Amino acid sequence: MRRAVPAVRRGTGPDVGPRLPLGGATLLSVLIASALVAAGCGTEPTPHATATCGTHQTQRDAQRAKDTVDADGDGVYCESLPCPCDGTPDDGRRSRSRSAAAAPTSGSSTTAGPDGGRSDATPPLGDGAGGVDEDPAGCTVVPRTVDIGISGTRYPEVRRHWERAIREGQPRVLTVRRAGAAVRRTELLRGIPTRPGEDRDEYPPAMARDRVSASVAYVDAAQNRGAGTVQGVKLRRYCSGQRFRVVWY
Template identity: 45%
Template sequence: AAAQRAADTRDADGDGVYCESLPCPCSKKAGGNGGGGSGGGNSGASPQGCVRPQGVQSIGFSATKYPNIFRHFARAVKAGWPRVLRINRPGADARRDRLLENVFTRSGFDRDEYPPAVGRGRGKGLTRGANPTGWMASVQYVPSSENRSHGSVLGIKLRRFCNGTAFRYVFY
């Protein structure tokens, strides 16, 4: 809706960048982090106007649309990773970088993490590894399109919640 309202694509500050006030989940400059759902950019702060509801929030995903993510989640939980996670935006990029630094890339595949970087570092079972705290997680290769779609949806679904909110994946 915001993009539609900006139909004239004015460059408000004259720096040659159009519509820069609009949110872009893919751009670090615009406050995103390039995926993964941390949603708070480099600061890691809770989004303005966020909510922290009581209890564990169920974040739903289609097992049909994300079959490889679902299998990775099930294997990771079976291996002892917790089902209940806590939003922890600060340091998510550093946790992801540390985890993946020795996991080689493969053409057509992304390295999926469970728990995701935004869900590690605080809470029971989520502080494995130091420098930064909570960098350890399960990693599995999944098709890039599936992982990026899932990461985008995760970010959208977590956006309204404050840091510290408990959540869990639910596949339907």
């Protein structure tokens, strides 16, 4: 006599929820969606650099082409190339004229000694497009301390000097003060001899202090002028009164 086998309901049970039949149309939809995801459809393509900074003659050329690597991700390409330069992208904040910029405040600094220096032929770091003592047209002041990225691997001598100056008491957070920068710089470097192949580097820069005294050190001329170009491009968008700090990367 054959024993009756109890019927088993497929697709149900204590550990298995109800299962829906997977029809041909549903299966086809799943396969198509998987193929689209694998192919990257519906997503933005990742940009790749197609050139190097050496491809371009000036920073403006590289900025307009946007075909190189932006090392610090700030939107400014090939910052070490010579000017003419293009400014940094607008951050959406309303510009203020320099007459509306915050008034500079006094800061402390130490007097340069005979072991320092920077080339008289080099303009102060961060000078404006209208001249070393003038703010550039359309500049802005934002209510925060902005970070200015400069490559410490490309300009190691400048980095060592600035970090040493900060350890010795110079301020880390600076304020743009373009008015009178040329006079402060000339007075600071008076009597400090020049050296072939080296510049007399200042910290704080003349355009970021309100008095003559500052730390001065001899550094490689190419490094000093390259770092100066980078900082000048990145500060061009900001008026006097803007607080900033240099972040080395």
